[in-house]
Structures are given as structure tokens and as C-alpha cells.
Amino acid sequence: MKANADLNAVAKRDAKRANAAARRKDLVAATKTRVKALAAKIPAMAKNRPSGVGIGLRLQFAEELVSTKATNASFVEIAPENYLGVGGYRARLLAMAKERWPVVCHGLCGDLAGAAPLDQEYLTELKQFLRDADVHWYSDHLCYTHLAGVETHDLIALPLHEGAVRRAAKRIREVQSFLELPMAIENVSAYMRMPGSEMREEDFVAAVVREADCHLLLDINNVYVNSINFGFDAKSYVDALPLERVLQIHIAGHHRESEDLLIDTHGASIADPVYDLLCYTLRKMAAVPPILLERDSNIPPLIEIEQELETLRICVEQCHARA
Amino acid sequence: MQELEQALRDLVFKRDPAWLVGIAKERQLVYRRLIHNNLYDVIISLLPLTYHFAGAEKFRQWIATWLEEQGPKQRMYWMIPVEFAAWLMENIVSENLLLAELAHFEAMQQCAENAPNTHLSCKLGIYYHSVHLISDENSTLPLKLERPIFLLIYRADETVRWLEIEPQVAQLLAKLAEGASLKESLDSLSELYADLDRAYLTAQLAGLSHRGLVSISETHPRDESAVYS
Numbered sequence A: 001m002k003a004n005a006d007l008n009a010v011a012k013r014d015a016k017r018a019n020a021a022a023r024r025k026d027l028v029a030a031t032k033t034r035v036k037a038l039a040a041k042i043p044a045m046a047k048n049r050p051s052g053v054g055i056g057l058r059l060q061f062a063e064e065l066v067s068t069k070a071t072n073a074s075f076v077e078i079a080p081e082n083y084l085g086v087g088g089y090r091a092r093l094l095a096m097a098k099e100r101w102p103v104v105c106h107g108l109c110g111d112l113a114g115a116a117p118l119d120q121e122y123l124t125e126l127k128q129f130l131r132d133a134d135v136h137w138y139s140d141h142l143c144y145t146h147l148a149g150v151e152t153h154d155l156i157a158l159p160l161h162e163g164a165v166r167r168a169a170k171r172i173r174e175v176q177s178f179l180e181l182p183m184a185i186e187n188v189s190a191y192m193r194m195p196g197s198e199m200r201e202e203d204f205v206a207a208v209v210r211e212a213d214c215h216l217l218l219d220i221n222n223v224y225v226n227s228i229n230f231g232f233d234a235k236s237y238v239d240a241l242p243l244e245r246v247l248q249i250h251i252a253g254h255h256r257e258s259e260d261l262l263i264d265t266h267g268a269s270i271a272d273p274v275y276d277l278l279c280y281t282l283r284k285m286a287a288v289p290p291i292l293l294e295r296d297s298n299i300p301p302l303i304e305i306e307q308e309l310e311t312l313r314i315c316v317e318q319c320h321a322r323a
Numbered sequence B: 001m002q003e004l005e006q007a008l009r010d011l012v013f014k015r016d017p018a019w020l021v022g023i024a025k026e027r028q029l030v031y032r033r034l035i036h037n038n039l040y041d042v043i044i045s046l047l048p049l050t051y052h053f054a055g056a057e058k059f060r061q062w063i064a065t066w067l068e069e070q071g072p073k074q075r076m077y078w079m080i081p082v083e084f085a086a087w088l089m090e091n092i093v094s095e096n097l098l099l100a101e102l103a104h105f106e107a108m109q110q111c112a113e114n115a116p117n118t119h120l121s122c123k124l125g126i127y128y129h130s131v132h133l134i135s136d137e138n139s140t141l142p143l144k145l146e147r148p149i150f151l152l153i154y155r156a157d158e159t160v161r162w163l164e165i166e167p168q169v170a171q172l173l174a175k176l177a178e179g180a181s182l183k184e185s186l187d188s189l190s191e192l193y194a195d196l197d198r199a200y201l202t203a204q205l206a207g208l209s210h211r212g213l214v215s216i217s218e219t220h221p222r223d224e225s226a227v228y229s
């Protein structure tokens, strides 16, 4: 009887092991299927994903940057509006940049909540351009860029209300689906609250991200600039954002025009409170997204930009280590 | 939101702005100032000679009028001065032909510089002044010519250059640009010039083609905005 009982116990144990092995096999197979399905959803995420700190490619220093041996930039950002359909010198610089770094494309004229219909011809050209640039996502600003038939070549705040949320979300969804790329929208600097506004800006941004099912390009300097211009707490603003949706961060310098008015110039070094806000934000995030330094006016020699990139890199490392 | 866009356009671009109610005027002025400065800067930097000879005041007046009446329509930043120059051609040509031509010539240089690599960069300009000889060191400006000159403006080795061509060659290029074949173009010119030297013109065209300035088989890229008379 004892032998039978032992045999039964062994048989039970073997059956248990076989079941466990089968479950593991199923689990492995299921995981593989899930990974495959996930990979199919994000086909372009395979190689050359931007990370670390990067710089906006400006003609003033592009030639020097693409040919320098050592740089602190680990990716570069361009505006398709400056390169699309363009040959010659610019095309060569872009080709050299693409050889060297991951390139991120950041639109300037998306007019993501505007009244004018989406420009399908432009979007078709843009889609090809983004494919050629091998990008992982596309970003543009959550603002007006076009005003009743005029291309302003600037970023104008939207009225913060539900109607604008719906309008922006619908257009972002359309653009995102047409481009077949994840899209990130950027919070913009603002100088007045548009008529009809009835939401906090951070709630507006979060609502658009949620409703459009898109990502966020979080511009830390813009948050700080607006916190002074409208007198709110920048950290509370960050607290209200869906930080898990942040694909990229922008950081830049600004100009203090008066006690309660900052202008987002991208023409100076990053101010200390903006570094602090960056650090605060990074400590709340699970991983550090790629961080881009924007320098678009009053552009110093490349060596100074490199120094600022180095400062930024160290700051990011320290913030993250502390987190 | 459509109404708000129109109100913002009026606020930003009208010479006598229509201020929004309930918002501090100095904040509204920030948008106006930033947008204007950005547009003025790119136009002045890419049409420097026109700006120099027109003088700051007149040139800024022209930009302000353009912004109020029309403004930029395209997304490409470098196209802003090109669009403005096209507007100048239509709006100041009667009282200031020289500066309109100079703006056009500078704009065509931008077009040639940025033309896609897949197309020839060549643009044709027809001018009653020797705009290609003007520099900011000129103390006097060229006088009006009796007959127009024909300039091909093109890019070679990332540098913009120009080449003066003969009127008949320019006319031939214009016919080709319209889509006519070489034979059709020469036939139609023969109707204008009894003594047309077809062999000479064909050789001139072959020379331009050989230098990569024009393509005989394909008639692009002389976009129509680049050709005026």
C-alpha cells in the first residue's frame, strides 16, 4: 500500500509539474503573442530612439555641429517646415544630421485647433518626409498658428474650454491616424487668457491628451513662463499633467520683461527656477524622456551651447539619482 | 472659434487694431509685437538689398500693408519673403519698378537656393533694371533699360548664381515651360522672328542643358511665379 501511495504521490507530483510546465509554456506563448501584438502597434520603435539631451538644429551652428567630433547632443530636432521639399545646403545638413543622430521632427504650423480644414496635401508630403527621417513620433503645438486665412508663423494660445478640447482632440486624432505615427502635443507659452476660457491650462492640456489619445511634449520653460504671466503655481500645474504620457521634454531660456511678464524667447540660458521645475518633474517620472534644449534667437557660439547641454545633462542625472 | 480667429487676426495685423474686450491692452500688444517682429526679421534678412534701398520706414510700411491686406499663406518659413516679394510686384510696380524687381530678384535667389534636389533650381527673371549688378555699396541705382534683360537664377555647388541670357533663348525657355516641344517652340518663335536662327538657339539651349540649368526633356522647374514680363 505504501508503495502504491508513493507511486500515487509521484504521479500526482509529475502531473502537477506537467501542468505547471504546460501553464508556463502557455504563458510564454501568450507573452510572445502579446509582445508581437505590441510590436505591431509600434512598428517604428525599433532603432535609434532619441534619448538623453538634444539640441534644435539651427542654421547658425548646424554646419559646425554636424562636423564636430565630440558633442553633448545625443539627438537633434528639426521643424519639417524648414526642410520639407528643400534641397541644397539645408538638405545636405539634414542628411548629415540623420547619419549621426536620431532626428525628431517638431511641427510649427499644425494649427491643431484651428477653424481652417486640415491641409491634406501638406500632410501627405509631411508623412513621406517623416518616413524618410525615420522618426519615432511627431510633435506640434497645442495652439493656433493660422488666423482666418493668414499663416502667422507664431504660436497663439487657444481659448481654454471644452469646445476647444473637442476640436483639438478631433484634429489630433485625424493627423495622428493619417501620419500613422504617435503624436505628442506641446503646451505653449501664453501672454493673455483668450476670451471664453473657463478651464485651468493644465486641465485643458490633460483633457486634450486624454481625448485625443496622444502624447505630451512637455515644455518646462513654457510652464514656468505661464506661471509668472498668469500667477499660478508651476508645480501644481505639473502635478495635474498625465506625466506617463510625456514622450519628450523641451527646455529653454526666456526674457523677463517685467515682474509679471516673461517672454518665451529661446534666446537666453535656462533660468534657475526652470531647472528646479525640470528637476521636480523628472523626480515624478518613472523614466527620463529625451530632453531638448531650444535655442532659437540670440544664438551664442556652439561651445556655449555645448556647455549648456553639459550642464543640462548633469542636472538631469543628479535629479534622477536623487529620485 | 472662427470668430475668435478673425478677432485675433484683426488684433495682430490691422494697422489700427481692434482690441479684445476685457483683456489688458499691454498683453494684447505682446502678441502683436512678437508676430510682427518675427515676420519683419525674416523678410529683412532675406531681402536685404531691397530693404537697404527702400529705407527702413518705407519698407516697414510695405510689410504692414501686406500683412493687413494679405499676409503669409504658406507654411515654409523661407517662403515668407518670397510671398511678400510677389505682393510687391503686384502693388508697388507702377511707382517703384526698380525696387519691385530687386525684391523679385532676391526672392528668386531664395527659391533657387532652396529648390529641391530632385528638380533643377533654375528660375527666370525678366528685369528692366540691372538688378544683378546692385550691391549695398552702390551709391546710385541703375537706370531703367530700354529693353528688358533676362536672367537665369540658379544654384550650383550650394551657391546661388545668375546668368544673363538672350531674349530669344528666354522666350524659347518660356515656351518649353508651357509644355511645348522644342520643335513647336521654335516654330512659334519663327512666327515672331523672320530671321530666327534655329540652329543657334538649339545650340544655346543644349549649352544650358549641358550645364544643368535647364532640362529639355522635362520643362520644369520654371514655376510660373518665377516668370514675369
Ligand SMILES: [Fe+2]
Residues within 6 Å of the ligand: A186, A219, A250, A251, A294
Ligand atoms: Fe518648446
